[in-house]
Amino acid sequence: MSLKDKYLITVGLEVHTELRTKTKLFCGCANQFGAEPNTNICPVCLGLPGSLPVVNRKAVEYAMRIGTALNCEIKHSVFHRKNYFYPDMPKDYQVTQYDEPTCINGYIELPITGKIVNIVRAHIEEDTGKSTHIGTSGRITGADYSLVDYNRSGIPLVEIVSAPDMVSGEEAREYVSELRSILVATGATDGKMEEGSLRVDANVSVRQVGTDELGTRCEIKNLNSLRSLVRAITYEARRQMEIVEEGGKVTQETRHWNEDLGRTSSLRSKEEAYDYRYFPEPDLSPLDPTTEEIEAIKANLGTLPPKRRATLVELIGGTPTKSEIEQIQTAINFGLDELILAGIDRKVPAKLSLARCANEVAGLITNLDSSYVVPSHKILEVLVKESIGELTPTQSKTVLARVVEDGGVDVSALIAELGFVAASSGEMDQLVDEIISESPSEWERYVSGEDQLAGFFIGKAMKKSGGKANGKLVSKSLNDRRSQLQG
Amino acid sequence: MSDHQFVEMSAVQIAAGVRSGAFSAVEVVSAHLSQIANHEGEVRSFVTQMGDRALAGAKAVDEKRARGEELGALAGVPVALKDNMAYRGVETTCSSKILKGWIPPYTATVIERLESAGAIAIGKTNLDEFAMGSSTENSAFSPTRNPIDLSRVPGGSSGGSAASVAARFAPIAIGSDTGGSIRQPASLCGIVGVKPTYGLVSRYGLIAFASSLDQIGPFARSVEDSSLVLDVISGHDDRDSTSLSSKSYSHQPLNGEVKGLRIGVITEMLDGLSPDVERALNQAIESLRALGAIVEEVSVPAAKFGLTAYYLIAPAEASSNLARFDGVRYGVRVEGKDMNETYELTRGQGFGPEVKRRIMLGTYALSAGYYDALYGKAQKVRTLIANDFDAAYGRFDALISATSPTVAFEFDSKSDPLSMYMSDVCTIPSNLAGHPAMSVPFAGDEDGLPIGIQVLAPSFGEGVMFKVAAALEAAADYRPVPQWASTGK
Ligand SMILES: [Zn+2]
Numbered sequence: 013m014s015l016k017d018k019y020l021i022t023v024g025l026e027v028h029t030e031l032r033t034k035t036k037l038f039c040g041c042a043n044q045f046g047a048e049p050n051t052n053i054c055p056v057c058l059g060l061p062g063s064l065p066v067v068n069r070k071a072v073e074y075a076m077r078i079g080t081a082l083n084c085e086i087k088h089s090v091f092h093r094k095n096y097f098y099p100d101m102p103k104d105y106q107v108t109q110y111d112e113p114t115c116i117n118g119y120i121e122l123p124i125t126g127k128i129v130n131i132v133r134a135h136i137e138e139d140t141g142k143s144t145h146i147g148t149s150g151r152i153t154g155a156d157y158s159l160v161d162y163n164r165s166g167i168p169l170v171e172i173v174s175a176p177d178m179v180s181g182e183e184a185r186e187y188v189s190e191l192r193s194i195l196v197a198t199g200a201t202d203g204k205m206e207e208g209s210l211r212v213d214a215n216v217s218v219r220q221v222g223t224d225e226l227g228t229r230c231e232i233k234n235l236n237s238l239r240s241l242v243r244a245i246t247y248e249a250r251r252q253m254e255i256v257e258e259g260g261k262v263t264q265e266t267r268h269w270n271e272d273l274g275r276t277s278s279l280r281s282k283e284e285a286y287d288y289r290y291f292p293e294p295d296l297s298p299l300d301p302t303t304e305e306i307e308a309i310k311a312n313l314g315t316l317p318p319k320r321r322a323t324l325v326e327l328i329g330g331t332p333t334k335s336e337i338e339q340i341q342t343a344i345n346f347g348l349d350e351l352i353l354a355g356i357d358r359k360v361p362a363k364l365s366l367a368r369c370a371n372e373v374a375g376l377i378t379n380l381d382s383s384y385v386v387p388s389h390k391i392l393e394v395l396v397k398e399s400i401g402e403l404t405p406t407q408s409k410t411v412l413a414r415v416v417e418d419g420g421v422d423v424s425a426l427i428a429e430l431g432f433v434a435a436s437s438g439e440m441d442q443l444v445d446e447i448i449s450e451s452p453s454e455w456e457r458y459v460s461g462e463d464q465l466a467g468f469f470i471g472k473a474m475k476k477s478g479g480k481a482n483g484k485l486v487s488k489s490l491n492d493r494r495s496q497l498q499g
Numbered sequence: 500m501s502d503h504q505f506v507e508m509s510a511v512q513i514a515a516g517v518r519s520g521a522f523s524a525v526e527v528v529s530a531h532l533s534q535i536a537n538h539e540g541e542v543r544s545f546v547t548q549m550g551d552r553a554l555a556g557a558k559a560v561d562e563k564r565a566r567g568e569e570l571g572a573l574a575g576v577p578v579a580l581k582d583n584m585a586y587r588g589v590e591t592t593c594s595s596k597i598l599k600g601w602i603p604p605y606t607a608t609v610i611e612r613l614e615s616a617g618a619i620a621i622g623k624t625n626l627d628e629f630a631m632g633s634s635t636e637n638s639a640f641s642p643t644r645n646p647i648d649l650s651r652v653p654g655g656s657s658g659g660s661a662a663s664v665a666a667r668f669a670p671i672a673i674g675s676d677t678g679g680s681i682r683q684p685a686s687l688c689g690i691v692g693v694k695p696t697y698g699l700v701s702r703y704g705l706i707a708f709a710s711s712l713d714q715i716g717p718f719a720r721s722v723e724d725s726s727l728v729l730d731v732i733s734g735h736d737d738r739d740s741t742s743l744s745s746k747s748y749s750h751q752p753l754n755g756e757v758k759g760l761r762i763g764v765i766t767e768m769l770d771g772l773s774p775d776v777e778r779a780l781n782q783a784i785e786s787l788r789a790l791g792a793i794v795e796e797v798s799v800p801a802a803k804f805g806l807t808a809y810y811l812i813a814p815a816e817a818s819s820n821l822a823r824f825d826g827v828r829y830g831v832r833v834e835g836k837d838m839n840e841t842y843e844l845t846r847g848q849g850f851g852p853e854v855k856r857r858i859m860l861g862t863y864a865l866s867a868g869y870y871d872a873l874y875g876k877a878q879k880v881r882t883l884i885a886n887d888f889d890a891a892y893g894r895f896d897a898l899i900s901a902t903s904p905t906v907a908f909e910f911d912s913k914s915d916p917l918s919m920y921m922s923d924v925c926t927i928p929s930n931l932a933g934h935p936a937m938s939v940p941f942a943g944d945e946d947g948l949p950i951g952i953q954v955l956a957p958s959f960g961e962g963v964m965f966k967v968a969a970a971l972e973a974a975a976d977y978r979p980v981p982q983w984a985s986t987g988k
Binding site: 160 | 585604607707709
């Protein structure tokens with residue numbers, strides 16, 4: 013029996029997401045990624061003696077939006093201080109929420125498996141500064157010296173804690189992907205893992221099949237991509253299985269994921285864990301959202317990914333394949349579902365729009381910066397042309413690439429410039445005449461009902477025209493001629 | 500006008516004179532600076548003197564007047580500032596080695612308000628390190644002496660501010676009161692000291708000791724001056740989330756009319772008073788009755804647990820508030836072999852023994868497994884105290900007690916921390932309840948050492964509190980003077 017069959021994996025995730033407020037959580041400094049170190053700072057986010065925090069109402073609103081989108085109850089909440097010493101934490105305590113968080117008891121439904129993952133809580137907290145440890149270790153232990161950038165200090169975060177409801181790295185990936193998609197749709201965050209605005213810690217344990225009691229868990233830090241998440245969970249579960257298999261005991265500890273080595277390593281054990289000495293933050297009042305505020309947030313939340321996904325599934329018809337669900341997810345993440353809907357009115361098949369949006373457009377947008385606006389109208393124009401056969405799929409992809417890169421371009425002019433002008437019907441007839449006369453026996457077989465020979469003729473037409481012939485039109489012309497003969 | 504006349508003036512008189520042009524702000528400030536030059540060596544009320552800045556500030560006020568511009572309520576009035584409030588560009592130390600050399604890049608809201616009313620900051624005053632203490636002996640730099648008797652402490656923790664007003668270095672000063680740190684030194688130095696309702700005065704820029712208890716307030720030599728200063732510094736501040744949004748205090752002319760007022764004498768605060776203090780309290784009761792007030796004893800039962808609750812809550816908050824003094828960003832750093840050792844050496848050498856004692860107490864009170872029994876329970880006691888006070892205010896307009904169980908004591912006479920903590924037994928409950936309270940000088944003991952009476956009122960009851968205090972002030976036939984003046988030195 014393989015380890016995989018013998019053990020069950022349990023995964024719970026803590027996802028930190030940066031809120032995209034204009035200013036930080038407790039001061040007026042800009043919430044901005046990539047500024048020169050220590051330029052977005054003031055007495056408050058530097059924790060200078062005598063400074064005091066004032067809650068950014070927008071951050072609270074965003075947290076409530078997130079909670080609502082995750083089907084949570086929005087509650088009276090209290091800020092606490094989490095006390096521990098670290099150089100990137102200027103007050104040597106972090107202001108967070110403890111036993112009374114803003115959002116509790118929510119859930120999300122995973123898109124592919126339909127599984128429900130429960131959300132225990134979502135709470136507001138401030139981010140710390142960012143340390144860079146100079147020296148061979150790259151960690152604070154053994155560093156020659158460390159530099160701290162306090163630009164990140166005080167940036168508002170919401171931490172979303174799931175129940176230990178997931179059973180594999182893949183499922184964790186699906187959860188984070190869906191969560192990210194919902195978070196982005198609320199407008200509260202940009203969800204960029206690569207810029208650290210979405211960070212994941214994973215709690216992983218294993219137990220033998222047939223036992224109910226969860227095994228001892230380890231928390232894995234430093235998971236900066238979906239790929240790391242899957243790899244780290246898979247590695248860590250395997251490590252724990254091997255320990256148990258050899259009769260050992262898993263030690264409860266915090267572990268660090270090393271992406272290059274593909275391994276987790278111990279950061280600190282439970283015994284070394286800090287006693288955070290939480291107590292209510294005396295410099296801040298509790299948050300008491302009114303029923304009106306909660307209702308207003310519900311009303312203004314817009315349509316969220318689960319609903320948007322259902323709409324697209326209905327449009328493409330039938331039970332969607334896994335790859336179609338992934339395409340739908342991608343399209344929603346890039347906000348391209350509106351475009352697909354608009355395509356329906358222009359008679360562009362949903363499957364075509366979806367494939368182009370998910371496989372071409374989304375892939376191109378990833379490489380562009382955040383101020384980028386999708387040129388939906390232009391993209392739709394290209395898709396319409398493809399659907400009526402004015403562009404071949406290959407041509408369509410080429411044109412889309414140019415349109416995504418430069419939304420200001422004139423689509424018709426671009427098509428002309430690329431020489432993608434469809435042959436005139438006279439030229440088309442002549443071309444078809446030629447290929448038929450060159451292959452009379454194949455033509456006879458086609459006329460007698462061997463449809464698959466259409467591909468043969470299309471290939472010939474392509475070759476003859478130097479790739480300019482439109483496969484769809486050739487196919488139509490062949491079919492028309494056959495009908496005439498049969499008619 | 501002579502220097503002597505200037506330094507004896509009240510803030511109200513100075514502001515009136517400067518506004519009318521009877522004399523200049525520069526004359527006023529110069530007179531106080533020469534008083535400082537003459538006697539600061541004996542008193543040591545300042546950590547940092549700001550003479551040059553003060554003269555420049557006074558000149559600016561005079562120029563403003565010359566241009567015909569409106570002058571504020573404290574035009575040309577020198578003010579001494581406790582050295583736990585940030586002042587842009589001026590070293591701010593909390594009388595601690597760990598902050599030595601720190602120059603804040605910003606100014607506390609109270610100081611901004613004082614300066615925009617025309618007040619002139621003349622120096623940063625000494626305190627017990629991080630405001631922890633009742634004698635100012637815990638200053639890392641030097642103890643401050645009580646101007647009324649230089650062999651005795653001025654009280655604390657705002658001892659430097661209280662001494663500066665008693666010594667006529669300034670007519671007014673600003674202190675902070677976490678468990679009595681304004682009222683107790685006011686009592687020991689024979690001046691008025693006010694702890695306003697929590698949230699009435701912004702704490703922005705006050706280096707926190709215990710955030711939920713700290714409140715800034717004025718010292719003065721008259722009730723009227725203290726009321727005027729409170730008017731200037733009170734009111735909402737967007738930068739302090741605990742500052743109350745709508746409330747502010749408005750100074751009214753005080754007539755000391757207490758006829759028909761119901762005044763309670765807190766029975767729990769009658770024990771342990773020295774005979775002289777007890778006698779003074781009884782005199783105060785008689786005086787108020789003579790003025791037509793109805794004075795009766797009232798029990799505030801939970802008040803007797805105040806000291807215990809305070810010594811869990813205040814250290815707990817302090818242990819967190821003082822964590823930031825770690826040598827990483829400012830102040831003193833003592834390098835160790837790694838980060839943890841740097842923290843340990845910096846804090847080990849930077850903090851004095853009383854601060855360390857309270858950080859340890861507070862850390863313990865918040866620890867896993869002890870929180871509920873210690874910090875959690877203390878918070879419940881706090882609620883009980885507030886409830887018991889509220890019950891008393893259902894029957895009484897104001898309450899009174901002694902401010903301090905004793906008069907000013909001699910240096911090194913309270914080496915046992917617990918006996919020092921007892922100095923604040925009457926003042927602590929108001930901080931826990933968040934209510935206003937003040938000390939007004941009322942009598943002298945056999946040796947002429949000052950005894951203050953504490954007047955307590957419900958939240959935002961500053962109006963009635965000042966009224967009762969003004970009545971006591973008027974009834975008192977005691978005016979303490981500095982030792983050098985009484986001995987004709
Ligand atoms: Zn800031």
